[in-house]
Amino acid sequence: EVQLLESGGGLVQPGGSLRLSCAASGFTFSTSDMTWVRQAPGNGLEWVSAIRGNGVKTHYADSVKGRFTISRDISKNTLYLQMNSLRAEDTAIYYCAKMSKVGAATSYFDYWGQGTLVTVSS
């Protein structure tokens, strides 16, 4: 059974930093593309960042580029999101998700964690 468990959320002041973790199990983490998606209170889903299975290629939404860094530790089956220079508009539930695709088609997010809440406020 695929399981994704996020942690690391909390209250942080504007300009502060936070590192989110996502512990993965039940699938081959080392070869799976992974992603972070966030959802601000009462709002829709926003893709944040993704990392390829080999960990070499990373992608970021323009809204977080230069402030957030995605990474993974294969030995711990864990995905991370380092968030720096946080702003009030980064307040959201952050979900990690496993990515899949059929052939060369567009990736989709087939398994999601329960999410961790990040609140940026003074």
Next chain:
Amino acid sequence: QSVLTQPPSVSGAPGQRVTISCTGSSSNIGAGDDIHWYQQLAGTVPKLLIYGNNNRPSGVPDRFSASKSGTSASLAITGLQAEDEADYYCQSYDRSLSGWVFGGGTKLTVL
């Protein structure tokens, strides 16, 4: 403003058929990128509903189907049930943004 445009809300009576549209552009749907759909029940985690334009993961009823044409896509739900009341999101990849994108979401109300 989302890259993929969905109606904010749709509604239907039990047993009816409803559709939810998702309009993109030549840099995403129109470029041939697949559309995927997610269902988010109130207070829960998003769940994959349709992938690869019209494929259902195991456990998703065949009342749910999707299609794509040109720069648009749509999700159809037949035999509407109370348990279908949820937010629905379309998702694809945008070549101009070099990233994955979601629609703004559509709230389905079962009357």
